[in-house]
Amino acid sequence: MLGRGPAERRYKSIRAVVVLVSLALSTLLVVPAPYKVHASSPAPVLGGWGGVRLADTDQNLSAPPSLVFAGEKQSGFEQVVIREAQLGYNTVRGSFAPYCAQRANNFMGTYNSSQLVRAVNIAQFYDFWLTVDYHGHNEFQTNDSISCWLNFWFGPNPFSGPTGIVGQFQNSYDKIIWEPLNEPNMTGTGATDAVWTSSSSIAFQKWINQDRTVGDTHWIAVQNTCSYFCHNPRSLWYLDYPVVNDTLGRVFESLHTYLYYPSFVEHLAYDNDSNGIFDSADTAIVGDIPDATVLTTDPKIKFVNATNDPVETWAPGKSIVYDNNSTGAYETGDIPAAGTVPPIGALLRTDPKIRFTDTNKNGVWDSYWSNATADNIAQTDYLTMxxxxxxxxxxxxxxxxxxxxxxxxxxxxxxxxxxxVPGAAGYSTVSLRYIQDMVRYEDGNNPRLGWLFWPAAPWTDTPNAGGYGAIGAGEWGTKIAYKKFTSFVLVSTPNVRAQPFVYPWDGSGFYAQGRHWIFYINYGNCSGTTANCLYYATSPNGVGWTSTNVGVVTGSRPSMATNGTHVFYARYDGNSGNLGGALMFRVGALNADGRINWQAETAVKEATPGQEWYGLSMRIGTTGQVFVAYRNVTSKGGGGFAWVIHSNGNDYSTWEQDTLLRNLTDGWRFSLARLSSGQMYVLYWPDVGRLLGRLWSDGAWGPEEAVTASGTAVRGSAFAFGTGNNTVYAIWQENLTEKLLFASRTGSWSAPETIGTAETNINPRWTASYDPLHEKWSLFYYNYTLNRVYQYSGAPGSWGQRTEMYSTQGASSGMSIGSYYEASGVDASSHVLGVFWTQNDSTSGRIELVFADEAIT
Known part of the structure; x- marks a missing residue:
């Protein structure tokens, strides 16, 4: 597309819809084998967005500091790449205007090699693939235009240099994909699609041959002729792919996937001279209408009477509606025909000059613009691929x-x-349905099909889209469901003799003050010795991370919590197994630049010879009172009794009511839930056994309650949540059955309901989070056997199916996974949820702490 000025006659007339046949997938083709026919190396699976221009690599002076270019602000290009990374994509398409067949406004920006250098640097920093898009159409029209086009790419050329774009950049970055021509316009180069596609194939082959001759080895994307325009019905678009060869086996075929609205409705016009014939005096409202076409009236075709003026007439920009029930107001059941969909109840008015082309001669205006059409066309396009x-x-x-x-x-x-929503980054209900269908087909195929969508850019005219276009908060790019293309971002490679964090409920990560924060353990220098030290890593965007040594030694099970402005930690003052240390507490003020202003530590539990305060879990009450649960052990990782203690209100220098929850020695674990009016609920459970709980209310702990039924047991992990009222929610994995269960307590515990079924019973690895924006929970399950992270999501009585979220590497049962206890607000309409886990680097064998996040809108 051209910003977005596509060839507005991209697709055919309504006759193409009338003959559309729905094909069953099982009747057409065998499922293709994985890509091994051509490729000398496996084809990368790519997903992302286009729309940003090379010209958008210039810094945006109102943006945050750049992570790529020291002393600069982020460019629109860098901001889009960061946003894409947060949404799980791995590819950005950088475009520039055509050189050989320029458009008058040159909107996509004249090619500038310095801007491409910056785009490459940004892509390389964020480990993104970069599709370099010559965003033209008409370069294949003549032999001269083809020669000009080749010279621009390979030189010599006054703008692209003596060796052209390829010569300058062929050795700069491995993850470049060349897109030699955006959408070839083959009209005028022959009479048939077969001739057009043959000519396009020859031109693309010349490009590939010249590219390989100069020694370039990058992937190349070639375009289907129908991406611009073709005569074939949509079910035959597979005939319009370029037929090419490449001895390196690094070619992608591409089809631009859109629904063109005028192809699915009878066209509309404004008959200025009221003669019933489309001529030079008239205005085409929807579709290309040939001169002398007969125009027909239908009294149900009306426009939105925005001024309530009884003599108002239609004018360009006014929305048109088919008033099915002739009420004179837009209601459910009426059909929007052109322009932005009006609000329910909007007044409608007839203008007899609004007429239509009665293609099927039935005397009424017809529209085939529907979800059924979207489903049908998406299936057809998938079969084409x-x-x-x-x-x-x-x-x-x-x-x-x-x-x-x-x-x-x-x-x-x-x-x-x-x-x-109007504009270049806008959507209709039908076009959104179509693109969601396409994602479902492309993501579900084996092998997965790559796709880039349009537009994610700062130039769009869509209201509230801002610098991100269709992937801005609340825009259509955040409404589609898809599998992420990137699995994770590296946070740190901690040099630790165990895991950098263990218990997923200990609050190791959160989002606050506009930043992500993850606390972890690293072997280093702290507290005057070399030991396992407490560190934190922070990032403003989830992509670039900076780590800081807090400077204190810690046991293997510290706990963190945040109130949005401060972080609180509880730690054992010594490495696990070194008995006789104190249980320490501290508060730090979080700064937007990633610094923490720490207060002095206080002792929750004084050092006791032969004792270690272990398995810590902490939560802050609604009044600011802090509760810490722990077990006292006499050996590293050993069993002990279950205890809970709390601060004296907001006085964190004094701790009181050290309460014994269970005097049975076991590997007790704890999760606390904050309730209203300062109440707190603690879940506690042994290595394998019943899930138990107690309520703190009115200054005292209530009696012990059984959460799980007699004869059942929890295995490994459990979570307690509060959502701002007095209801407690619990999630746990049941021993032996591997069921992931959910229950709630308002006075007493409900019977559990099943979220899903896990796949590892002995050493389960999973984490859970709450999304307050949508009032639902997410459970992330780490299948370390398959190197996958899966997600279950939903709310009581409505749990979704398991979704594969991330691919991992080098996983084992010793790995850990955690997530933010709650998704946190980025702004009024969006939240973010972080997930982090450990894995082994396949090359060095070192532990990697990695991160991925979900944008929630």
């Missing part, structure tokens, strides 16, 4: 069978589409 993938070629003989990377697609559906 499967047909291309199923082709065969040796790599030296031109053919199909290349992996897919669709370099554009989205919810844009023409400038006259009935949008829910």
């Amino acid at each position: 499967l047909t291309e993938i199923a082709g065969q070629s040796s790599g030296s003989t031109p053919g199909l069978g290349w992996p897919m990377l669709n370099t554009e697609g989205g919810a844009f559906c023409s400038i006259v589409c009935p949008y829910v």
Whole structure:
């Protein structure tokens, strides 16, 4: 697309819809084998967004500091890459305007090698793939334009240099994908699609041959002719892929996936001279209408009477609606026909000059713009891709069978589409349905099909889209469901003799003061010795992390909590197994720049010979009172009794009511839930046994309660949550059955309901979080056998199916996973939830602490 000025006649007339046939997937093709026909190395699975220009790499003076360029502010390009990384993508498409067939406004920006250098630096810093997009159309029109195009890419050229773009950048960065031409416009180069595609194939082959001759080895994306325009019905678009060869086997085929609204409705016009014939005096409202086309009236075609003026007439920019029930007001059941969908109850008015092209001669305006059409077309497009993938070629003989990377697609559906949200980054309900269908097909295919959507950029005219376009908070790019393309970001490689954190309920990570924070253990210098020390890593965006040594030694089970402005920690003053240390507490003020202003430590429990305060769990009450649960052990990781202690109100120098919860020696673990009016609930459980709990209220602990039924047991992990009232929620894994269970308590505990089923019973690794924006829970399960992290999400009575979220590496049963106890607000309409885990680096064998986050809108 051109910013977004596409060829507005991209797709066919309504006749193409009338003959559309729904094809069952099982009737067309065999499932293609993984990409091994061409590629000398496996095709990367890529996903991301385009729309940003190389020109957008110039710094934005109102942005935060750049992480790539010292002393600069972030550019719009860097901001989009950061946003993409947060959303789980791994590719950005950087575009520039065509050189050989320029448009008048040159909107995408004249090519500048310095800007491409900056784009490469940004992509490399964030470990992104960069698709370099020559965003033109008409370069294949003549032999001269093809020669100009090749010279621009390979030189000599006054703008791109003596060796062109490829010569300058072929050795700069491995993760570059060349997109030689955005959407070839083959109109005028022959009479048929077959001729067009043959000419396009020859031009792309010349580019590939020249590229490999100069020694370049990057991946190359070639474009289906129908991405701009073709004559074939949509079910035959597979015939319009370029037929090429590449001895290196590094070619992607691409199809730009959009629904063009005028192809699915009878066209509308304003008959200025009221003669019933479309001519030069008239205005086409929807679709391209040939001169002399007969125009028909339908009294139900009306416009939104924005001024309530009884003599108001339609004018460009006014929305049009088909008033199905003839009430004169927009209601459920009416059909938006052009322009932004009006609010329910909007007044409608007839203008007899609004007419339509009665294609099927039935006397009424017809629309095939529906979710059923979206589903049908998405399936057809998916079958088109499967047909291309199923082709065969040796790599030296031109053919199909290349992996897919669709370099554009989205919810844009023409400038006259009935949008829910207007503009280049807008969407309609039908176009959003189509693109969600496409994601479902592409993500569900084996091998997965790559896709880039449009537009994520600071230039869009969509209201409230800001610098991110369609991936801004609340925009359509955040409404689609998809599998992430990136698994994680490296936080640290801690040099630790165990895990950098262990218990997922201990509050190791959170989002506050506009930053992510993760506390972990690292072997280093602290407290005047070399030991396991407490560290924290912080990041403003979840991508670039900085670590700091707090400077204190800690046992293996510290606990953290935050109130949004401060962090609180409880730690054992010594490494685990070194008995006789104190249980220490501290408060620090969080700063937006990543610093923490620490107060002096206080002792929760004084040092006691032969004792270690172990397995800590802490929570802050609504009044600011802090509770710490622990077990006292006499050997490293040993059993002990279950205890809980609390501060004297907000006086953290005094701790009181050290309460014995259970006097049975076991590996007790704890999770605390904050309730209203200063109340607190503590869950506690042994290594394997019944899940128990007690309520703190009115200055005292209540009697012990059984959460799990007699004869059942919890295995390993459990979580307690409070959501601002007096209801307690518990999540745990049941021993032996591997069921992940959920129950709630308002006075007494409910019967448990099943969230899902885990896959590792002996050493389960999972974490749970609460999303206050949508009032639901997420459970992330670490399957260390398969190197996968799965998510269950939902609320009581409504739990979703398991979703694969992240791929890991080098995992084992000794790994750990954690998440933010609660998703935290970024702004009024969006939250963020962080997930972090450990894995082994396959090269060095060292432990990696890695991070991924979910943007919640």
